[in-house]
Amino acid sequence: MQIVLIPGDGIGPEVTDAVKKVVAASGVKIDWIIGPAGLDAAAQYGDPLPESTLDLIRKHRVALKGPCTTPVGKGYRSINVKLRQSLDLFASVRPVKTLEGVKTPFEDVDLIVVRENTEGLYAGLEHQVIPGVIESLRVITRAAAERIVRYAFELSRNQGRHRVTFCHKADVMRMSDGLFLKCAREVADEFPFIDFNEMLIDNVCLEIVQDPTKFDVLVMENLFGDVISDLCAGLVGGLGVVPGANLGARYAVFEAVHGSAPDIAGKGLANPIACLRSGAMMLDHVGERDAAARIEASVRTTLQKGIGLTRDLGGDGNTETITRELIQNLSA
Numbered sequence: 001m002q003i004v005l006i007p008g009d010g011i012g013p014e015v016t017d018a019v020k021k022v023v024a025a026s027g028v029k030i031d032w033i034i035g036p037a038g039l040d041a042a043a044q045y046g047d048p049l050p051e052s053t054l055d056l057i058r059k060h061r062v063a064l065k066g067p068c069t070t071p072v073g074k075g076y077r078s079i080n081v082k083l084r085q086s087l088d089l090f091a092s093v094r095p096v097k098t099l100e101g102v103k104t105p106f107e108d109v110d111l112i113v114v115r116e117n118t119e120g121l122y123a124g125l126e127h128q129v130i131p132g133v134i135e136s137l138r139v140i141t142r143a144a145a146e147r148i149v150r151y152a153f154e155l156s157r158n159q160g161r162h163r164v165t166f167c168h169k170a171d172v173m174r175m176s177d178g179l180f181l182k183c184a185r186e187v188a189d190e191f192p193f194i195d196f197n198e199m200l201i202d203n204v205c206l207e208i209v210q211d212p213t214k215f216d217v218l219v220m221e222n223l224f225g226d227v228i229s230d231l232c233a234g235l236v237g238g239l240g241v242v243p244g245a246n247l248g249a250r251y252a253v254f255e256a257v258h259g260s261a262p263d264i265a266g267k268g269l270a271n272p273i274a275c276l277r278s279g280a281m282m283l284d285h286v287g288e289r290d291a292a293a294r295i296e297a298s299v300r301t302t303l304q305k306g307i308g309l310t311r312d313l314g315g316d317g318n319t320e321t322i323t324r325e326l327i328q329n330l331s332a
């Protein structure tokens, strides 16, 4: 099977290399097709996300991506935003589940954040009105709103989940979130057997840090989803353990929630679990369900045993020691 691998920047090559090793040990044979993206690609091709890399994903349909550095406030447009928009990866899906062995204030968290990935404030439409005044346009379309809410309901149905919470701010952004909310209610009508709950995004933030166990599937627009995804990652152990997927009708790109971690890059300290679990979601997506389940089980065993863990997990190990454990703990 051929799958595109974007190693990315910073700790990207370190964590994707660990994933390659664990996937190989699970018995799934993958011919990884390397797709350059990130700072090196910018230097080499004059574009941090070369068209040739997008073409590779168009050809092979599925990719695993390491994090890419985006310089703040200048230079290139975000690679991730461009990737999602170019391939119409309209749904970001982040499962957030308590992991035994990772100390957090809560037990039994089990929710999924579904984020609209292509528009909202990330549509990239900003301009200077007059010096000192900048406008950012928040784009909400009926088509994208219906599509993402329907996706959340279908995901709930397929995974036996019971409640979809639509998060919004329609009391203030009456037109844009007003349209989104209207679409959400209409789509919810198609799924009478799944509870539909609508909540203001600020209230979601309050309640989710008080008791995340009462949430099931959450769906929202782009910026809210970006923030809530990281907040939820923090509820179960942080960026080093939470996987993610960017899905469209034709293509799928799997990637960890975390960034390129320049503070620890090149030191062999990166935790590969988030990227590995994204790899497990990818294996599940391509039908390698058994290997995906075994990798997930190995992650849980490794965290429970607590041997060889990286520093962010409270251990004194490194990428190499944790990868070794993850391979050893793979069941036959």
Ligand code: NAI
Residues within 6 Å of the ligand: 011, 015, 066, 067, 068, 069, 070, 071, 080, 239, 240, 255, 256, 257, 258, 259, 260, 261, 262, 263, 264, 269, 270, 271, 272, 274, 310, 312
């Ligand atoms: P970051 O996620 O890279 O790092 C935040 C903190 O978490 C740092 O202390 C880092 O050491 C730690 N951390 C992150 N991943 C870790 C891992 N796997 N193991 C151990 N520790 C880990 O976020 P930051 O610093 O805000 O962003 C750095 C760069 O990454 C920026 O250029 C940003 O644009 C980019 N970024 C890229 C993403 C992507 O490609 N999907 C997502 C988020 C940020």
